[in-house]
Amino acid sequence: MKKIVFLFIISLTFNLSASSQTKKLVIKVTDENNKPIPGAIILFDNVRQKSWTNSKGVFKTKIEETPEEISAFSPKIGIGKVKYSGQEVVHLKILKGKDKNLISVEDQHNNVTANAFQYRNIYDYLVGKVPGVNVVGTSIMIRGVNTVNGSTTPLFVFNGTIVSQSYFGQIVPTDIKSVTILKGPESAKYGIRGANGVIEVTSK
Missing domain, CATH: 2.60.40 (Immunoglobulin-like)
Incomplete structure (x- = not known):
């Protein structure tokens, strides 16, 4: 006891x-x-x-x-x-534009990203680092691309493989090596599937 x-x-x-x-x-x-x-x-x-x-x-x-x-x-x-x-x-x-360069691309030629851990998800990453893309919540549209069948959703490609948007949304920003935006003739290699543009992501 x-x-x-x-x-x-x-x-x-x-x-x-x-x-x-x-x-x-x-x-x-x-x-x-x-x-x-x-x-x-x-x-x-x-x-x-x-x-x-x-x-x-x-x-x-x-x-x-x-x-x-x-x-x-x-x-x-x-x-x-x-x-x-x-x-x-x-x-x-937070003052507007204050130290915003801290999250910019360090070396665009070498696809080296800086402080990617600061982004909550890939949608935040696209807003903060990738020009030419409009992101509202989980809705993505590549600027300068016409809608097809009422849809504005681009084609998602991860490491050379076409993936669903739900899979694309699970990509961790710190795993990203580079992001490439394709539209117009550049997306022709994907045929009609790339009519709304293509977002190609390559991991490290």
């Missing part, structure tokens, strides 16, 4: 100690007009977190290790950073 009580006390002490090291953190992300930015990616010391800001521009989490710097990234606006001094609530503002 004494042994059980002793083990219970040890367990309780350990749990209390662990909980005391966990700290709540609320991050509020806004633009230059103090409007909330939903869907902003949060990074602690340049390490992306698993979730992003909600519809009110708020990100909530619990931390055990205190980061030195907190960043918020929006593909449409840019990136904002702030030094973390231990407070429970952090207000982080």
